[in-house]
Amino acid sequence: MRPQAFIFDVFGTVVDWRSGVARDVSRALPQVEPFAFAAAWRARYQPAMERVRAGGRPYVALDELHAEMLDETLAAFGARMTPPARAALATAWERLPAWPDAPDGLARLRTMAMIAPCSNGSIALMTRLARYAGLPWDCVLGADVARAYKPQPEVYLAAAAALRLAPGAVMMVAAHNDDLRAARAAGLMAGFIPRPQEHGPGQTADLSPDGPWDLVADDIADLAARVSLGVGR
Incomplete structure (x- = not known):
């Protein structure tokens, strides 16, 4: 069955957070190695959200967590x-470049179904980010809608609802x-796109699909082509 909607992880899947953050870091903090700083800032992402997921603090928008994580990273450096x-x-994080295939691929996919981000990023x-990177979403879904963070099932279910x-x-x-495993457990279909440069040279994780996903594509443009042809892998 062709999906009636496609919802996307954004950081890493649709946009290149590593180079975008490093670019801004190099301008603001020329004394530090920008890619190391970007990686260290991003490494605080899951632990910060886990406090919310575990009930250690109420839900707060990722914008606030990013600012707190920045303070920690500045101190570390x-x-x-x-x-x-x-x-x-x-x-x-609002000024990240789209992967080259993303804007046109999303535009083509949008002619066949609804498209939206399902991100841990806030609606704002x-x-x-969509305005900056030229991402033609129909609407914005994700953490702010569910008031929870992936991979909690309510995020995926709230997007569908x-x-x-x-x-x-x-x-x-x-x-x-891991995002797809959580979505599949919540009853959604799953599509995998590799981004072997997300973490830069030497990346070892997520180079290939490790589950029986419904669709595997080279990138978003290839995903749109496969959906058009009804080809899953």
């Missing part, structure tokens, strides 16, 4: 910033096998 410069750098963050679709009519697309 022994770097200091003025408050205005720090506030500007905290929004680097995802909207600004917001579209008034059964979970089985929606495909989650991601470059991360």
